[in-house]
Amino acid sequence: MPAPSDPVLAIYRAALPHVYGYLLPRCGSAALAEDLTSETFLAAVNASRQGSLSEVNTAWLVGVARHKLVDHWRRREREQRSLAAAEASVAEVDDPWDEWLDAEAAFAILALLPATQRAALTLRYLDGLPVATVAEHLGRTVHGTETLLARSRAALRRHYEEGHHHAG
């Protein structure tokens, strides 16, 4: 059993709402958010017990949660279809997109995209991470991530414009 002084246990109650609050709106399902929250804290306490952590704080735990979310989407992508097929199906062109964006509508569309595209857009825009950091999370090169982001933006835009067209 972890020692009472375990750093993860020490901040558990304070950090839990932040970790869950990070995951819930990004994965869109309370059940999934709970699963990933559990994975996050269990990974953290395991790392802590190995003595491989110099400091545990809420920001670090949110970073672990981000890893778990990306892992989930990676598994999902593999289940849904092959990555190559998903990427090949989307145009590479990313036209300038100057119009005002309805964020609520865009959030809804994110859930429709292939998991890898959803992961890339979430990390880049919802989390506001630099492309190099997104690449690190996705286990891709920076160039490959830029390409993925361009394709993901194009897919988001296509769904967005189709939605507005149908709505009109």
Add this chain to the structure above:
Amino acid sequence: MPADPLDALRLPIVPVEPRPEFTEALLRRIQAVDPSERRTTPTIRYFVTDLDAAVEFYCQHLDFQLELRPNPVFAMLYRGDLRLLLSVPGLHPGGHALSDGTLPTPGGWNRALLQVANLDATIQSLRRARVHFRDDQPSGVAVRQVLLEDPSGNPIELFEPASGYHERSR
């Protein structure tokens, strides 16, 4: 440079309290973690020349998950209970240089073995992804196996059990 319309998607973290039942159940699970359990995690280390390419290779093609990447010369990956450490050799801390300056190099013939559920389907998928094989013709005794390489030239053996396969029962 004009503002990116997708910047409107920025989503700050707003703390949300989970269900009380979940909060208490997870606390009990954390408290029950056996500290000795993970200290025996089977671990292998591969030396790689390009950490970006290696992490992408193992995550994209072999079902590994990135656990930690604290600096540009080291990453920790997991595949189930197997832990894979990727290190870039060099004179930097963690570069595993010997006292006489000798550096480790990727490659060789000793390798990690990964069991797959359907070897033929896996081979086809990896061929499509242009993964480099040393030997992509399944063969072996009590297993069917092939040998591929990561981007730094480290061998990885993929296998599926065949007639006569043995493993200690758990």
